[in-house]
Amino acid sequence: MKYSEKVKQLCKEYRVYPEKTRGQHFLIDDQYVKRMVDAAGITKNDVVVEVGPGWGILTEELMRRARKVIAIEIEEKMAAHLERVILSEAKDPVRAKATIVPRDSSSRQVGTQNDSxxxxxHGDVRRFWDTMPTEPYHVIANIPYHITSQIIRGFLEKTPRPPEQMVLMIQNEVADRIVARPGDMTMLALSVQWYGKPKKIFRVPRGAFWPPPEVDSAVIQITDIKRPPPEETKAVLTLAKRAFANKRKQLSSSLGIASKARPQELSIADWHAFIPKT
Incomplete structure (x- = not known):
């Protein structure tokens, strides 16, 4: 069965009706899934966090390659389907035994077919920042477009440790803003590039989804992720918010800084230079 047919059948079976307001556009072309995981270079030693697994097309590919997959799904019916699929495909029936948990519990754990x-x-990813892994992990996901920046910033800023890398399918226009260079910088670009190095890997046509969104998508990869000292981050991002609120003005006018540049013209190194020296 083609994956597009499988997705539509599952939606019918579970009586799930995709809601555009919640960014529910299901990926139905598995070639892009494989390209995402290939780009990340995931191995049997890796831990992967996936946000919004939906019916599990990316999840299943990740489980074939990774040591452990942590999937975060807000929809009850999709979470139930994922649990059922993982159990039915597990090779080891002992390891596949599910843990019975209360209905309001935030976590279910089962075994997998690769003995990992x-x-x-189950819930909103923004509830789980504090429970993310303390060991090295990767984030690979087709994330809800309406909370893209919140998800990216959450992993970069709020988790016990930042991910080793992030490979994300997002709206193409947002991808272009994130990877912008000096001359076209935005507050979003600065807030991501302050922590790591993003690049756009490939574009994904709207026809790769069901129902098709009104925009094309793209996959970005963020690597070399580090957390600068909190006081430096606060100083720079506070300054930048003021500057981008008046981005047509030179910094000398908007911030009283001895620079004729405008905020969109500055590199990350330039912003580092504005950090007060102690």
Whole structure:
């Protein structure tokens, strides 16, 4: 069965009706899934966090390659389907035994077909920043477009440790803003590039989804992720918010800084230079 047919059948079976307001556009072309995971270079030693697994097309590919997959799904019916699929495909029936948990619990754990671990967190990803892994991990996901910046900033800023890398399918226009260079910088670009190095890997046509969104998508990869000292981050991002609120003005006018540049013209190194020296 083609994946597009499978997705539509599951939606019918579970009576799920995609809501555009919640960014529910299901990826139905598995070639882009494989390209995402290939780009990340995931191995049997890796832990991967996936946000918004939906019916599990990316999840299943990740589980074939990773040591452990932590999937975060807000929809109850999709979470139930993922749990059922993982159990039915597990090779080891002992390891596949599900943990019975209360209905209001935020976590389900089951075994996987590659004898690694699979953890299913049910709820909004923004509830789980504090519970993200303390060991090295990667984030690979087709994330909800309406909270793209919140998800990216959450992993970069709020988790116990930042991910080793992030490979994300997002709206193409947002991808272009994130990877912008000096001359076209935005507050979003600065807030991501302050922590890591983003690049756009490939574009994904709207026809790769069902129902098709009104925009094209793209996959970006953020690597070399580090967290500068909190006081430096606060100083720079506070300054930048003021500057981008008046981006047509030179910094000498908007911030009283001895620079004729405008905020969109500055590099990350330039912003570092504005950090007060102690």
């Amino acid at each position: 671990g699979f953890e299913l967190l």
